[in-house]
Amino acid sequence: MSASTGQYGEIFDRGYLHYGGPRLGQTHAVWALARYSMARALGIRRPWTAKIIPMLLYAAVAIPVLIAVGIRAFFPAFEFLDYAAFFGAIFLLVGIFVAMIAPEMMSSDRHDRLLPLYFSRPIGRSSYVVAKLLAAGLLTLSMSVVPAVVLWFGNGLLADEPVAALRDSLDDLGRIAVAGTMIAFYLGAIALMISSFTGRKSIAVGVIILGFVLSESLSLAISEALRDQPDLARWTFAISPSRTIAAMVGQLFDEPDLAADIPLNASLGVMAVVIAICCVVMFAWYRRRD
Amino acid sequence: MLTVRQFSGGRTARLALALSLIPALFAVIYLVRPWGITPNEFLVDLFRELVVPTLLPIVVLLPATAAFGNELEDGTLPYLLMKPVTRLRLAFGKYAAVLLVTVPALLVGVAAATLVASRGPDAEDLRRLFLAMAGASAAGAVLLGAVFLLVSLVVPRALLAGMIYIFAWESLLGRFLPGVQAVSSREYTLRVFNGLWDGDSAAASNAVMTMVVVAVVCLLLAVWRLRGIQIN
Numbered sequence: 353m354s355a356s357t358g359q360y361g362e363i364f365d366r367g368y369l370h371y372g373g374p375r376l377g378q379t380h381a382v383w384a385l386a387r388y389s390m391a392r393a394l395g396i397r398r399p400w401t402a403k404i405i406p407m408l409l410y411a412a413v414a415i416p417v418l419i420a421v422g423i424r425a426f427f428p429a430f431e432f433l434d435y436a437a438f439f440g441a442i443f444l445l446v447g448i449f450v451a452m453i454a455p456e457m458m459s460s461d462r463h464d465r466l467l468p469l470y471f472s473r474p475i476g477r478s479s480y481v482v483a484k485l486l487a488a489g490l491l492t493l494s495m496s497v498v499p500a501v502v503l504w505f506g507n508g509l510l511a512d513e514p515v516a517a518l519r520d521s522l523d524d525l526g527r528i529a530v531a532g533t534m535i536a537f538y539l540g541a542i543a544l545m546i547s548s549f550t551g552r553k554s555i556a557v558g559v560i561i562l563g564f565v566l567s568e569s570l571s572l573a574i575s576e577a578l579r580d581q582p583d584l585a586r587w588t589f590a591i592s593p594s595r596t597i598a599a600m601v602g603q604l605f606d607e608p609d610l611a612a613d614i615p616l617n618a619s620l621g622v623m624a625v626v627i628a629i630c631c632v633v634m635f636a637w638y639r640r641r642d
Numbered sequence: 643m644l645t646v647r648q649f650s651g652g653r654t655a656r657l658a659l660a661l662s663l664i665p666a667l668f669a670v671i672y673l674v675r676p677w678g679i680t681p682n683e684f685l686v687d688l689f690r691e692l693v694v695p696t697l698l699p700i701v702v703l704l705p706a707t708a709a710f711g712n713e714l715e716d717g718t719l720p721y722l723l724m725k726p727v728t729r730l731r732l733a734f735g736k737y738a739a740v741l742l743v744t745v746p747a748l749l750v751g752v753a754a755a756t757l758v759a760s761r762g763p764d765a766e767d768l769r770r771l772f773l774a775m776a777g778a779s780a781a782g783a784v785l786l787g788a789v790f791l792l793v794s795l796v797v798p799r800a801l802l803a804g805m806i807y808i809f810a811w812e813s814l815l816g817r818f819l820p821g822v823q824a825v826s827s828r829e830y831t832l833r834v835f836n837g838l839w840d841g842d843s844a845a846a847s848n849a850v851m852t853m854v855v856v857a858v859v860c861l862l863l864a865v866w867r868l869r870g871i872q873i874n
Binding site for chain 1: 654657661664667668671672674675676677691692696697700703704707708711712715797798799800801802803805806809810
């Protein structure tokens, strides 16, 4: 719109000035949205009531780790919390955590009708989904990987030769990274997909938690019903996130009880497939809607 | 108060019904390939392990926290308060709406599960079991509905808080600290169920009385809380 010299021209000139600053590109836009989503989910720059539940969850996951490290400091021989037990125990907490953050990221944009605004900006539909996935996954890492790394670091420092001990247990660190990252993105993708279908946060929260709890009962019931076909029954773990995670953690940290004879590749494969399905559904769903 | 029913009549009711039908799904799995237990045992297990600890709270929590929660979220609560309706009627109307949505859904769900399971191998007369399950579900809904109506007026994100209470508090702590069970909604619901199932009506009515008293107290507190909300 070219400037007219009329009475109102001045205002128009100011309003339609071109942006002259640096252009930071698509990746910056995605990262900005992801960073904003994370801050919002944690209640940063929001009233203190929005911060209570994230704080509580972080406290719930931090306390056992600190206690475990503390006990080791005084009774070195006493293994209070090993990695497998840790990852087994945090399923519920991480489940509640993603049920808290994902609806905050997806449903409130729908509820406040922000999507058309986003999509009229450089952020396109797919990059919106990518940004949200990134935000959910990274934020959940702080719940699944960080405490485990603290545990690992604590265990190393308490050894007689800290540096050597840390170096020797580097493969444990690798396992922690794999397990924690898979858990974060797996649960995050499921929760995001569920909450992308509704604008009501409360409904999304309910369906996500119910889904995590019920899928376990469902898969146990089906495996019970298929008792005479053990090969088939073994695969029922795939419907249940908690059993899939337990199987993966069991294989990674060598706990045959948890692993239940499910090969590592199978559980990792199931998680990858579920993540892929969630992504495809979300990409398709956000492309379709105007 | 018809407006109150209107809000619950649509999607929330359908969601509650869909969730309540999940036990029937389990019953179908059981029916297709029964694993060596009688329908009786199956239903009792299903009710104790699945319906009371998880399904019932979620089905009740969704509408109960949404009743005032959605009004708060959308900022429409002041308009409602401006109407020439007493706070008491408002709270009880919302409560009635919650019960109207959840209780029929729960009863339909339990009935469907019983019906499906009754076709299983050597089924006994399941009528009394059904009555016990139905009574316990209704009592649980009466209690949880009132409690979380109140909670949603006090805490933002009441549903999440409720979920954390149900899953972290009642299931984890209840396992380690038996004292927690004395104030656990699950425990009372199970007491009603056991009372009705064993024909021990005194125990059942005792538990129901406690639940009703707690529910009424919660509703009165909700009215009191509504009075404190500024209209501007």
